[in-house]
Amino acid sequence: MAALIEPPLIQTERLTLHFGGLKAVDGVDFTLRPGEIHGLIGPNGAGKTTFVSLLSGRRMAQSGTIRLAGEDITRLPAHQRVRKGIAYTFQITSIFPRLTVFDNVALAVQLQGARDLTTRTRTALARVGLQGLEEQEAQTLSYGHQRLLELAMGLALNPRLLILDEPTQGLAASEIEGFKDLVRGLIPDTTVLLIEHNMEVVMDLATRITVLTFGRVLATGTPAEVRANPAVQEAYLGA
Template sequence: MSALLQVEGLVKRFGGVTAVDGVSFGLEAGAVLGLIGPNGSGKTTLLGMLAGTHEPTAGRVLLDGRPAHGRGAHRAVRTGIARTFQTTRLFPGWTLREGLRLARGEHRGRRGRLGDEEAAALLGLDGLLDRPCGSLTSAAQRLAMIALALATGPRVLLLDEPAVGMDDEEAGALAAAVRRVAAELRAAVIVVDHNMHFLMPLADTVTVLAAGAVLATGTPQQIRADEAVIASYLGEA
């Protein structure tokens, strides 16, 4: 099966600093890729290039074989790539339903677009649609951000540290929700997170970045056993 998302030789330089250095990988529809590495390894910069907020210095991003890079964040969303952020970005006085309708906006005809109740059910937010986002728990707010991203009908979903601040039960519920998104919507999902107890059981494959370059790629089991990964990252835990 050909990859839905193909990343080819992505490079990002900021002045004399190379933040991402020749990163390549492919991801099929319905698959979950875990992206890990030490702080400063280039993970968030890579997500920024995929999401259109950073233009690559070199390389390209293909979605269904068509270029999907260097067009800006708005164009990336219209192409079918949506993301969440490390920090919560919600209007606290708005209800989740109002936020979903705003996020849906011009994407109403997009394949895979979910209704309010469908999005809430998929992410375990039943009964919370008409509550102000500021009144939701921290864990529910992070799930709400994913719901807003899904309102655009993405084919690729980028999640930047979605499990920050969650306890084991909350992180488990999040992992189940992400897996439902991948399986039921056939979305390709990339998850950046430092919580290995959350990420390793969730991911189909894991890519490890170090100093902006790919150190290793494999199944979670292969990554856990990789001596270079243990030395550079997992050994820190």
């Protein structure tokens, strides 16, 4: 008897969103395998953030399809995609500055409709190393800790897919090393899609990388394959 083949966690076909004459996402075919860390790179304006906004439901595609584990979610609103297991942390920290650390994470859990609020909140904070800071106002945290708080808000949703948009921006070198260890520890329970300009972080973490340019896929492969790709070298990495 043939073994069952697990469908991709995310698969897009001809995914498209244009803003007037700007082809932000232009017919993108993309596959994300369950349990991988997948890097998404490209120059500024390549369409990376728009693409993941389409995956998360924060923007709606003009054409094309998005499937989550085989289910068509192309027209589902963002809150329904959250309940199906897609969590998206932003390029710019999106915490609630006047709420406590605990309440920031608890609010994310409530929005998902989960019941075990206290346990999930404390577990998420412990995973990112913020235990003991629950009663502090979020605005009093260092920038690095604020980024970790945002990550805890995503982890509290127990996501199948965690989208990280420039998560190391503004972090010190020591904080980046801790972040990489944290992301590695999420696998295989959580699949990670990582948008990141720090190429050392991407090459160190990702099992596969997709390169976008002008809203289109230029290349997909292992870090070694992407580094060796002449088109990628010319367009982005530098020969």
